[in-house]
Amino acid sequence: MKVPMSWLRRHLETEADAGAIAEALTRLGLEVEAIANPAERLAPFTIARVLSAERHPQADKLQLLAVDTGAGEAVQVVCGAPNARAGLVGVFAAPGTHVPGIDLTLKVTAIRGVESRGMMCSARELELGDDHSGIIELPEDAPVGAPYARWAGLDDPVFEVAVTPNRADCMGVFGIARDLAAAGLGRLVPPEVPALAAAFPCPVPIAIADDDGCPAFFARALRGVRNGPSPPWLADLLVKAGLRPVSALVDVTNYMSLGFGRPLHVYDIARLKGGLTARRARPGETLHALNGRTYALDASMCVIADDAAVHDIGGIMGGMDSGVSEETTDVLVEAAWFNPARIGATGRALGIASDARARFERGVDPAFVAPGLDLAVALMQALCGGEVSEAVHVGAPPALDRVIRFAPQTTARLSGLDVPAAEQRAILERLGFAVADGPGGDWQVAVPSWRRDAEGPADLVEEVVRLHGLDRVAATPLPRAPGVARPVATPAQLTERRVRRALAARGLDEAVTWSFIAEAEAERFGGAAHRLVNPLSAELAVMRPSLLPGLLAAAGRNMARGERSVRLFELGRRYLAEGERVTAGLLLAGEGRPRHWKTGKARLVDAFDAKAAALAALAAAGAPVERLATRQPGPAWYHPGRSAALLLGRTVLAEFGELHPALAGDLGAVAAAEIFLDAVPASRGRRGAYQPSPLMPVRRDFAFLVPETLPAEELLRAVAGADRALIADVELFDRFTGAGVPDGQVSLAVGVTLQPRARTLAEADLAALSAAVEAAAAKLGAVLRG
């Protein structure tokens, strides 16, 4: 909210300067986000007199002005304004001045061959209005050479105050002044509500048919008004507060809204048919609102309507048809109290953020409905003349007769600040709370009508503390358990940390990508289970079922920037129908190994790069990787012949493979994996006793011919199982097809490490072992090569 200092001073007698007021406001919780002072922005602009004006020799529409800037010799200025003439007193900008309205810093220039040393300015060029029909004309006696802004009374700091949603009372300048006065920054000057002399009964019948939406509808009529422009004091205040003056009647309603947080509406009686009723809108009804847009209304919304049509979305925005104009002579002024919840719902449904909504939604002062109406009507009458009708009060605003039982020691208990009871009482009373002694030394604190946000003792503590000074709260150490801090990380958190560092140590870069992706992207990776109702864009519309689409898109962007190799991983959640699952996703694209003098040509990534990374991640997560089984193929988004799932028993711990070419697209080689961290069983973590064998290990090699379709993993497992006590390790060291290997078969060479424990192996032991290995392999159709 923009609060001009001059407006504030109408309600606060104070010696404090702008800096002190801004500091106090922020200390009170009314954060000042900025202070703008037009006088500072316009400081270099001075008052100057045009001494002479002659036709420019090269241009019909330009004149050469001799300008007295008050600084000695006359200055030559080329000017295109039609009103520029000898004797005119205006506003001058010297070279070097930044002119805000055209965002230009002036230089000495030659215009059509004639030097120009400055500029006479229009109102628009100084951002003081829209007028650009000519240069500013000041009174004859304006002091030449003086700073223009100060002379014009523009030295008026405007505070940009961020009012939090609870402070309905500070949605008007008066409320802010009240808080400042309570904080000792000056004396509050309350408005004088006049006793109006009613000349006639209110000619428009008023009724409430929706007493939930509009519990109170007060009104007065004015007849015989002349609606024209507001006087300068009012127009100035509104401009400084960021509003455009419209006409005196409208400006008064805005003055009441911004000044007292009391929105009003004014209807042109000539445009009404019959009485006004606050009622629920009927399906199909619309309103052509004052902002020029037409809104479709429904029965959840409270409107003000006459016998023919809706004229106001109650408490939010009025209608164009019954608005006042310069021809208006008779008006009805409405002051109502609308249900804040209903206002919020209607405002959200219609997408209207008006000043009125902002105030009614927070809850306007129920005790200021009638006084606000009378204050406004009196001001309208003062500005526009006419006669005032009797007031009509239909319904009543819900009174706030709230009394809070409060023990003053609560303040110390919650804030740690020891504020003497007498000071607490004084603070509350300065804020308008009425404090009475209650049972057991507690207080009975009556809440003022404008503070509906104060609901309980904690709220009173906040009031006391913010007035006493929140900055006086002293840091108090949290109690600390003796000894070293205990470990607090959960097994799942430790797993995530280990996996993250394992993958980074393998040369992968950690990414964080959006949790939401495009529907079509999700479709290719299993389909989305969760869709946003209100996504920011179609690209961010559904919750990702996989981490790979985000990583794939990222890889694409990086490759498009000229990267030859991308290795990314992310730790995050997949959002599935059954819940959110913590997952490590990794994606490799481009070169798995660059070309190099030592290793030769570059090698593109393949499924085994992804498998290696997945196994490393699983090992870091504590999975028993030696017991995992490979099930081919993986899900549909992978290459059907080059992908698989890794299972522990029947649980899928990970999937990996080369991405399906239809998804990899231009990227070509893309390998990826997802590791389902929450599926990894808790590691037992116990190591067996250390029992090194004193005997030398023995190595034996076997070469088998096996059917091409036989997974090598099965052969290795069978060999390892031939003698579990003796066989310590099995490795596949060659795989060969071609000369000497029949079609449909493949030669697999397996190295077996035997670790004797009790005694050195004899020839007979080795022969028996070889026979066992051959027999185990034979069960899979593997034949020992001769």
Add this chain to the structure above:
Amino acid sequence: MTETVDALRARHLADLAAAATPEAVEAVRVEALGRAGTVTALLRSLGGLDAEERRRVAPRVQALREELAAAIEAKTSALAAAALAARLAAERVDMSLPVVPEPQGSIHPIARVMDELAEIFADLGFAVAEGPEIEDDWHNFTALNIPPEHPARAMHDTFYLEGEPSGRVLRTHTSPVQIRTMTGGRPPIRIIAPGRVYRSDSDATHTPMFHQVEGLVIDRDIHLGHLKWTLETFLKAFFGVQEVVLRLRPSFFPFTEPSVEVDVGCSWEGGRLGIGGSASWLEILGAGMVHPKVLANCGLDPAEWQGFAFGCGIDRLAMLKYGMTDLRAFFDADLRWLRHHGFRALDVPTLSGGMAP
């Protein structure tokens, strides 16, 4: 005989000196010391001499044999050493050749900061709590004293989810984890809850997804002073400074009362942010005493239990500490950015090592 010994020595030593290969050395050995060698023959002939003659000559022949054997041995070693040196010389490789590059991975700054948070707060006795990102309306709003028509909901720019159960949202803050923690266990409670949060907002300083950390302490006598100390202690450790100055300002959050906005004193000397002092202020987080209604909503009696909560942007903390300027880049996975701003795998933040990388 004497003349023969001298002549043999001269001849064999000359041959040995001339020998350039192990084969040539072996030939000298065979000729001199072999079974039919000259020195061998001479030794054998000693048997035919009379005793006195033998006493005179034998030592000289023995000496010759030993001398030649030693010389042959030395020559053999010398040749072997020369051969090795020649081989090694031939094996020379340009050691300036570059090695096969190994890719350097990196840890994302957000993960880094989360680890720092966990480490610092663990020392203060805080556990790390987690909760779902797809939340129900009750946990995200209602339980936090934000009823359906409350204007504060408008502060949140909520993403809603389609389908059943209705009213599901992407959590707009990490505060629902407070609710889950308080409904799921009894005080005393000390937790932080870092994680992803979502708001339908997007510009240079707002992204629709970002990260927050929530802090919650519930006990019998926790007050604003404890909050201030906790935040000071955390910020000192996090930014690695001796002193910080905090400014608490009254503010409003529906789930705390009193509510405070916390600014940290800083300086901008030479355009660089320095934490400390009070030359300038940086708005860093929101906090307050947990609202009695929130405690009651979680089944805790506000007359018995009280405490504070705070919420802070993790991405913002990372930007302030590590100097990134554009929030959107955090989620773009640009390798140039990740390599520049990321952290090495083994740079693990620890209390003993400090929180600076």
